[in-house]
Amino acid sequence: MLVTDAVVVLEQRLQKSSAKTNLHLPLTAEERTVLRGRRSTSCGRPVLLQLPRVGFLQPGDLLGDQSSTTVVEVTAAPEALLRVQGSHPLELLQAAYHLGNRHVALELHEQELLLPEDPVLAKMLESRGLMVNRCCQPFAPEGGAYGGHQHG
Numbered sequence: 001m002l003v004t005d006a007v008v009v010l011e012q013r014l015q016k017s018s019a020k021t022n023l024h025l026p027l028t029a030e031e032r033t034v035l036r037g038r039r040s041t042s043c044g045r046p047v048l049l050q051l052p053r054v055g056f057l058q059p060g061d062l063l064g065d066q067s068s069t070t071v072v073e074v075t076a077a078p079e080a081l082l083r084v085q086g087s088h089p090l091e092l093l094q095a096a097y098h099l100g101n102r103h104v105a106l107e108l109h110e111q112e113l114l115l116p117e118d119p120v121l122a123k124m125l126e127s128r129g130l131m132v133n134r135c136c137q138p139f140a141p142e143g144g145a146y147g148g149h150q151h152g
Contacts, residue, residue, distance in 0.1 A: 076138030
């Protein structure tokens with residue numbers, strides 16, 4: 001006998017103190033910008049996002065169905081990234097400037113930059129003398145100058 005779970009429709013954001021998490025929803029940085037559509041929880045349960053189009057999702061956000069009986073916590077899914085390091089802080093600052101001009105999503109740290117894996121950008125960064133390595137981890141890019149506005 002085959003048993004399938006019905007799709008859970010997630011329609012609301014919940015206050016963190018008001019609900020206990022039942023499920024986890026791993027999403028990439030790009031997926032956290034899309035508030036509508038089918039997804040799967042970490043255990044494979046299908047969910048349908050039908051959220052109001054207000055702001056992006058962040059790791060730790062709680063989502064609920066209409067009755068708030070199912071509570072789902074958004075988590076940052078690991079994704080293929082480039083880790084960029086330089087010998088001097090100015091090298092990273094220059095790299096961030098050039099990547100920003102290309103509207104590349106960036107996660108900024110004192111000693112490194114993280115960006116989505118892209119072989120063309122990897123070559124450009126290496127040609128500037130930067131160390132570029134591939135990694136797979138959760139990605140939390142900067143929101144941008146306009147409160148999370150991103151170019152698509």
